[in-house]
Amino acid sequence: xAGVIQSPRHEVTEMGQEVTLRCKPxxxxxxxxxxxxxxxxxxxxxxYFNNNVPIDDSGMPEDRFSAKMPNASFSTLKIQPSEPRDSxxxxxxxxxxxxxxxxxxxxGTRLTVL
Amino acid sequence: DxxxxxxxxxxxxxxxxxxxxxxxxxxxxxxxxxWYKKYPAEGPTFLIxxxxxxxxxxxxxxTVFLNKSAKHLSLHIVPSQPGDSxxxxxxxxxxxxKIIFGxxxxxHILP
Numbered sequence: 001x002a003g004v005i006q007s008p009r010h011e012v013t014e015m016g017q018e019v020t021l022r023c024k025p026x027x028x029x030x031x032x033x034x035x036x037x038x039x040x041x042x043x044x045x046x047x048y049f050n051n052n053v054p055i056d057d058s059g060m061p062e063d064r065f066s067a068k069m070p071n072a073s074f075s076t077l078k079i080q081p082s083e084p085r086d087s088x089x090x091x092x093x094x095x096x097x098x099x100x101x102x103x104x105x106x107x108g109t110r111l112t113v114l
Numbered sequence: 115d116x117x118x119x120x121x122x123x124x125x126x127x128x129x130x131x132x133x134x135x136x137x138x139x140x141x142x143x144x145x146x147x148x149w150y151k152k153y154p155a156e157g158p159t160f161l162i163x164x165x166x167x168x169x170x171x172x173x174x175x176x177t178v179f180l181n182k183s184a185k186h187l188s189l190h191i192v193p194s195q196p197g198d199s200x201x202x203x204x205x206x207x208x209x210x211x212k213i214i215f216g217x218x219x220x221x222h223i224l225p
Contacts, residue, residue: 004157033212038138042217043158043203056212091157105157 002026004106006092012112018080021109024073025094031087033103034067034077035091043091082113117141118206120216128224133191135219137204140185142179149178149189152201160188161202167200191221199223 006022013019025032033048040061042068049069057067064083068073076113081088119138125132127133145166152160163180164171164187171178177190191198204216 035215043215045212045214048212065115093157102160102163105159107155107157 002036004094004104004107006109007108008111009107010112012114013035013082014114015083016081017111018078019082019111021077021090021092023075023077023106026104026109027073029094029096029104030072030090031097032069032075032087033093034075035093037089037091037108046077049078076111084113087111087113088104116216117144118204118216119124120204120219122219123217123221126224127194127224129196130193133221133223135189135193135202135204135221137187137189138185138218139187139206141206142185143189143210145209146207147180147187148205148207149176149177149213150175150203150205152203152218158203159202194223194225196223
């Protein structure tokens, strides 16, 4: 029984390059969340989708960040252009609903922007 | 401006003793609270939750206490075991909306 799948697990890129992170939620889950974890700010919610529709993107840091969910089984988080301060671990999570149901997290993507 | 605060970045506890992790929140509209546990190189995993209509929820060695008047919750682990060494995140939600996480507390269980 596969959990949330994220790829790549590690990404090292140079400043100014485009970065795309991918997520496959658990089948049947209708909510998907993108989080960023840093030492300074902890675990921050960037954006979440319900039934493939973005519900709240107030956590997206700036226009360089964008997220899509073209179907129920796939989502991307794109950073263009990337900057060194974007270095963090990015988690994707999915749930059957929103907060009252348990969120299942993927293993994360560790992004390093040089 | 953090709505969920975990003021202790780390905590060390002797194996077999009680671990108490604390969390404060500022939003009085939060009605659901959760604790997640995270091991290195893994995503957080759900541990235990509590609704605002309760003041205690217990699951095996883990108990969460909620004090709404003080806007404070705590997680008790009794007895602490080596496998409990991890980062613990406190989280809260308002009306089944998004979850707001604290910065986490790293728990070290000492042999």
